[in-house]
Amino acid sequence: MTNRERTYNILHFKAADRMPAVHFGYWPELLAEWAEQGYISGTILDGYCDGGPKDNELDRIIGWDYNWQHVFCGNNGLYPPFERKVIKEFPDGSRAVQNGNGIIEKIHPGVISIPSEYDYLMKDREAFETLFKPKMALNIEKRVDFDFFRRFNSDIYEKTDVPLGIHLGSVMGSIRDMTSVMGMSYLMYDDDEELFGDVVDAYADMQYEVAKAVLETGAKFDYAHFWEDICFNGGPLLSPKLFEGLCAKHYKRRTELCHRHGIDIISLDCDGVVEKLLPVWVENGVNVMFPIEVGTWGDQFEKARKRFGNAVLGVGGMDKTVLRRDRKAVDGELERMKRLAALGGFIPCPDHRLMPGTKFELVVYYCEEIKKIGL
Amino acid sequence: MGYCEDIAERVIGGRAKEVVALVEQALSEGEKPEDLLTKGLMAGMNVIGEKFKLNEVFVPEVLVAARAMNRGMQVLKPALAKAGAEPLGKAVICTVKGDMHDIGKNLVKMMIEGRGIECIDLGTDVDAEAVVDAVKESGAQIVCLSALLTTTMNAQKDVIDALIAAGIRDKVRVMVGGAPVTQEFANEIGADYYTLDAASAAEVAEKALKEMNGK
Numbered sequence: 001m002t003n004r005e006r007t008y009n010i011l012h013f014k015a016a017d018r019m020p021a022v023h024f025g026y027w028p029e030l031l032a033e034w035a036e037q038g039y040i041s042g043t044i045l046d047g048y049c050d051g052g053p054k055d056n057e058l059d060r061i062i063g064w065d066y067n068w069q070h071v072f073c074g075n076n077g078l079y080p081p082f083e084r085k086v087i088k089e090f091p092d093g094s095r096a097v098q099n100g101n102g103i104i105e106k107i108h109p110g111v112i113s114i115p116s117e118y119d120y121l122m123k124d125r126e127a128f129e130t131l132f133k134p135k136m137a138l139n140i141e142k143r144v145d146f147d148f149f150r151r152f153n154s155d156i157y158e159k160t161d162v163p164l165g166i167h168l169g170s171v172m173g174s175i176r177d178m179t180s181v182m183g184m185s186y187l188m189y190d191d192d193e194e195l196f197g198d199v200v201d202a203y204a205d206m207q208y209e210v211a212k213a214v215l216e217t218g219a220k221f222d223y224a225h226f227w228e229d230i231c232f233n234g235g236p237l238l239s240p241k242l243f244e245g246l247c248a249k250h251y252k253r254r255t256e257l258c259h260r261h262g263i264d265i266i267s268l269d270c271d272g273v274v275e276k277l278l279p280v281w282v283e284n285g286v287n288v289m290f291p292i293e294v295g296t297w298g299d300q301f302e303k304a305r306k307r308f309g310n311a312v313l314g315v316g317g318m319d320k321t322v323l324r325r326d327r328k329a330v331d332g333e334l335e336r337m338k339r340l341a342a343l344g345g346f347i348p349c350p351d352h353r354l355m356p357g358t359k360f361e362l363v364v365y366y367c368e369e370i371k372k373i374g375l
Numbered sequence: 376m377g378y379c380e381d382i383a384e385r386v387i388g389g390r391a392k393e394v395v396a397l398v399e400q401a402l403s404e405g406e407k408p409e410d411l412l413t414k415g416l417m418a419g420m421n422v423i424g425e426k427f428k429l430n431e432v433f434v435p436e437v438l439v440a441a442r443a444m445n446r447g448m449q450v451l452k453p454a455l456a457k458a459g460a461e462p463l464g465k466a467v468i469c470t471v472k473g474d475m476h477d478i479g480k481n482l483v484k485m486m487i488e489g490r491g492i493e494c495i496d497l498g499t500d501v502d503a504e505a506v507v508d509a510v511k512e513s514g515a516q517i518v519c520l521s522a523l524l525t526t527t528m529n530a531q532k533d534v535i536d537a538l539i540a541a542g543i544r545d546k547v548r549v550m551v552g553g554a555p556v557t558q559e560f561a562n563e564i565g566a567d568y569y570t571l572d573a574a575s576a577a578e579v580a581e582k583a584l585k586e587m588n589g590k
Contacts, residue, residue, distance in 0.1 A: 094500075108475065108500045116475040116499050181478050185435030186442070189389050232434075232478070233554040234572055239433045276430075321525070356526060 255285025386419025389439025420489030
């Protein structure tokens with residue numbers, strides 16, 4: 001069986017010859033560590049991206065079958081993005097930098113962490129209408145490389161055996177990326193009550209049209225993929241009711257588009273405790289939870305399966321932290337993965353990017369062992 | 376409905392402009408600033424804290440309520456100073472070295488301020504020595520340390536070690552929190568408290584200050 005076939009079968013509750021070894025990439029600091037330890041060549045670090053040639057090369061070295069995030073899409077972000085520029089320099093060497101989404105981030109020299117959000121441009125309707133809305137315009141010829149997607153099947157799809165996805169964008173996560181959590185909250189409760197909904201709708205409409213244009217080229221995809229990251233360890237970053245009111249229609253519209261093009265595996269990447277938002281996703285066509293952050297937030301997949309039955313599939317749920325420990329810890333996690341795999345419709349995958357301190361030899365061992373799970 | 380109840384209700388609803396207008400009006404009509412603070416602004420914020428703990432409201436509602444409370448506080452501050460009102464105590468708060476995440480830290484800060492505790496916010500990516508200096512300068516009795524990453528949570532221990540080295544560990548209570556932090560980890564590094572959410576952190580800080588000051 002090819003990886004594409006076994007993945008399709010597992011996620012459709014059909015027989016497969018074995019479990020694929022699936023991952024979700026690495027923090028760059030880990031690749032630097034592995035290069036320093038002599039496990040990989042330093043050249044893999046340059047230009048590494050999910051599903052790219054360097055990622056595929058690393059898969060072969062380690063023993064992974066593929067990275068779940070092997071996705072393609074048109075440009076469904078702000079176009080053109082805001083100019084990246086330094087707004088302010090601080091005495092301690094840190095800088096306030098405007099990013100492509102209109103967020104001012106505070107970057108500290110030498111700190112490898114997500115930058116803190118210092119300020120944001122989308123403060124009111126005027127900012128939305130004048131600065132952001134023009135960047136959400138469809139402008140389809142600039143957003144979609146039609147030649148690439150017309151040749152996609154022969155040039156890419158038929159030359160690989162791994163599942164390939166179309167990236168559907170994000171309904172709420174990208175808005176948060178343009179406003180910061182604080183700005184998103186203030187806009188939601190702005191005196192202009194329609195404002196936040198207008199922002200969500202304008203962006204979502206553009207993303208729908210981009211996905212539609214890509215699919216209409218005839219390019220084949222095995223699954224579709226959303227990114228959200230709209231939850232934290234306490235649950236969702238906004239009320240589930242508000243989320244449903246703002247987002248449900250947009251998920252439905254995009255998942256129905258996929259169904260019309262024969263794609264019935266629709267995954268959504270959301271970190272944090274997602275439980276309260278699951279109904280909105282499941283009822284509107286999303287069926288694969290990813291990456292199911294068990295290591296940090298607790299075990300959620302079994303609970304979701306009990307609640308929604310086979311309408312919920314999973315890719316993820318493997319506690320990546322065991323890969324920093326020892327073989328015994330990995331064996332324990334493999335046993336848990338066997339139990340989850342037996343539920344059907346579930347493919348184990350580290351529950352986020354592998355982090356610094358992950359032991360190369362344990363990852364190789366995990367890849368060997370996970371493939372032994374019979375189905 | 377009196378001014379205090381009215382203000383509390385507007386804080387809960389996140390109506391900053393209305394809170395400011397009500398506080399101004401109440402002061403002009405001779406209402407006691409302490410009452411407007413404790414029974415109005417803080418009472419409203421405490422309701423939001425409880426609701427947040429019970430998952431009845433979410434981060435945006437907390438943020439807009441905190442903004443409303445802070446705007447009201449700005450109006451109230453000169454009157455409180457004139458009346459000689461003192462905060463319940465002081466807390467130094469930060470996200471530890473190597474970590475830039477500040478949403479959790481900001482939520483805790485807002486909730487703590489809602490309990491009448493003055494917060495000295497050192498920001499993110501803060502050195503252990505900077506925390507020690509801030510405690511010495513301010514006389515704060517509470518230290519709140521946030522970390523979101525498994526790679527940075529150990530820096531919470533560095534702060535505790537620095538407080539010990541500076542000879543002031545017994546003068547402060549150390550609270551730790553953040554996504555990867557657990558009670559077990561808090562015990563391991565010698566923190567005094569671990570709390571799961573921002574509202575609980577504020578409750579614990581208030582209780583600790585009252586204990587420490589015999590109130």
